[in-house]
Amino acid sequence: MPGFDDYHHRLSGPVAEGLDPGAGADEPDRAAYGFPVSGDLLELTDFADFLRFSAELTGFDESELRDTGMAHEHHRTLLAHRVRDEHALVHLWYVGAWPDEPPASPRAHDRGLMWRTFHGAAPGSTAPGHGSWAEAPQDGAGR
Numbered sequence: 001m002p003g004f005d006d007y008h009h010r011l012s013g014p015v016a017e018g019l020d021p022g023a024g025a026d027e028p029d030r031a032a033y034g035f036p037v038s039g040d041l042l043e044l045t046d047f048a049d050f051l052r053f054s055a056e057l058t059g060f061d062e063s064e065l066r067d068t069g070m071a072h073e074h075h076r077t078l079l080a081h082r083v084r085d086e087h088a089l090v091h092l093w094y095v096g097a098w099p100d101e102p103p104a105s106p107r108a109h110d111r112g113l114m115w116r117t118f119h120g121a122a123p124g125s126t127a128p129g130h131g132s133w134a135e136a137p138q139d140g141a142g143r
Helices: 004-008 047-058 062-067 071-080 086-095 113-117
Strands: none
Touching: 004 047, 004 113, 047 071, 071 086, 086 113
């Protein structure tokens, strides 16, 4: 099983250069840049490895991923899919659902990383509080 150092360099190379490492015949060699090649994601059965790899893919650290409350649920979702790829895993973390599937749970969408990228909240997921309409919004909107 690869260790942290094997995953650590995954976001360098074609992603840093603005290339889609999964596109076209002229694509860069995925393995040379440390991206998973056929079968690599199949080995993410260990939760710690899954979390380290997810941190590298999403740009959020492991503690931030745990703080979503979705880490174990997302790991189970990944393991439930026969075909696994890094694009689907990033989609799962940011949107709360595997591509072309409904969210894994009622809270998965609300806890997606997309809301954390701009310090927002999913519509209808948090109440602003009684009388909040009577005061001007604060910078950062209380987040």
